[in-house]
Amino acid sequence: MKLPTLLVAAWAVLAALTSACTPQPLPADPQAETPGQQDDPAPQDTPDPVDPPKPEDPSGPADDPGQDPGDVPSTPETGGNKTLVVWYSFTGNSTAIARGLLSHISADALEIRPAEEGLDYAANNYAIGSSLIAAIRANPSSAASYPATKAVDVAFGDYETILIVTPLWWSQMAAPMQGFLFQNGTKMAGKNIGLIVTSASSGISGVEQDARRLVPEGNFLSESLWIRSSQVGRAPELTAAWYDKMFPVTHEETAMNARITAGGRSFTAEIEDSATGRAFWGKLPLTLDMSELNGNEKYCYGVSLPENDRYYDRIEAGDLMLYSGSCVVLFYGSAGGYSYTRIGKVTDSAGLAQALGSAGVSVTFEKL
Numbered sequence: 001m002k003l004p005t006l007l008v009a010a011w012a013v014l015a016a017l018t019s020a021c022t023p024q025p026l027p028a029d030p031q032a033e034t035p036g037q038q039d040d041p042a043p044q045d046t047p048d049p050v051d052p053p054k055p056e057d058p059s060g061p062a063d064d065p066g067q068d069p070g071d072v073p074s075t076p077e078t079g080g081n082k083t084l085v086v087w088y089s090f091t092g093n094s095t096a097i098a099r100g101l102l103s104h105i106s107a108d109a110l111e112i113r114p115a116e117e118g119l120d121y122a123a124n125n126y127a128i129g130s131s132l133i134a135a136i137r138a139n140p141s142s143a144a145s146y147p148a149t150k151a152v153d154v155a156f157g158d159y160e161t162i163l164i165v166t167p168l169w170w171s172q173m174a175a176p177m178q179g180f181l182f183q184n185g186t187k188m189a190g191k192n193i194g195l196i197v198t199s200a201s202s203g204i205s206g207v208e209q210d211a212r213r214l215v216p217e218g219n220f221l222s223e224s225l226w227i228r229s230s231q232v233g234r235a236p237e238l239t240a241a242w243y244d245k246m247f248p249v250t251h252e253e254t255a256m257n258a259r260i261t262a263g264g265r266s267f268t269a270e271i272e273d274s275a276t277g278r279a280f281w282g283k284l285p286l287t288l289d290m291s292e293l294n295g296n297e298k299y300c301y302g303v304s305l306p307e308n309d310r311y312y313d314r315i316e317a318g319d320l321m322l323y324s325g326s327c328v329v330l331f332y333g334s335a336g337g338y339s340y341t342r343i344g345k346v347t348d349s350a351g352l353a354q355a356l357g358s359a360g361v362s363v364t365f366e367k368l
Helices: 005-012 092-101 123-138 175-188 206-212 231-248 273-281 353-354
Strands: 084-087 106-112 163-167 193-197 225-228 257-263 265-271 286-293 295-300 309-313 317-325 327-331 336-345 361-367
Touching: 084 092, 092 106, 092 163, 092 193, 092 231, 092 286, 123 163, 123 175, 163 175, 175 206, 193 206, 193 231, 225 231, 265 273, 265 353, 273 336, 286 327, 295 361
Parallel strands: 084 106, 084 163, 163 193, 193 225
Antiparallel strands: 257 265, 257 361, 265 336, 286 295, 286 361, 295 327, 309 336, 317 327, 317 336
8 A cells, every 4th residue: 555655654653652533542541549558768770771860851752852741731632442551661661661561552551740840860870760659668558758749530340451651760660669569559440460570670560569568458469570671672572472471362263254345335354363353353443534545455554553564465345454553444445565564354245346336435343
């Protein structure tokens, strides 16, 4: 499918967090308040360039220079997902990790932001960052010990699983994430809680203890994921392997058939048992206003899915494909010579071209 480079680039920006043609899946927040034990009253670890302090602009964009902080909403738009990914990032590493995870799964997403913007936690030998951790350690049961975070409006009851991505500061969970969980952790009672921690070298047991203290009634996954700063570039691979281990797909769950309706006719499609197929399946039902192209396909941008492109010499009528990570393409004629990620295939494409017509068309995808 040949489209102008600028058009593709524009729609690809923030593909992991936005959806133009369908309701957009996004974040939620957590609550907590039980006191917990801390180790020393003062920070022990020397700040690693990635865990504790070294900034990542508290407002957010350090990990992606082209992103405006306002592009990531503090109040999530729900998209029917049962999983929420929530993260705080100072150097940008946790944001990169969260995005890597979101490229593999269908989930809502929420970035935690400090209430006071512009603080440089790394200034004066990390004076602000270390003092925040020291205050929490000294009196973990007091709300006054925790830094405030920007308010969010999240219906935690809508989620089954909440995955927390946070940096480590002086062997503890980063102070802003602790502040967020102190206020919201109890709202996550009974939820599956997963923890992903980034640090330069320090172990993450202290962060795990903080999480269990702040979310006292969460059902924690059997393993947390530790990603060192040197591994952040492999975040998509590492988070996907961890997630698939924590949430294995059974054979029964792989039978994914969908009904595709257009022009008053319905067709059955078999959805791929892959990260892309499962993510698409998780978004159903959805209706897309699809545009015409090349006399053999309908397409719609704005549906962000994990991509794993390969080159296809030939594409057949009925192939349901993902283009450029956020464009759903339904072929009603043959094509070839392009790279796509397969979503699924219509089992019997007879009459599909007539149903889709020669112009733009509304297409509904539903689970069978």
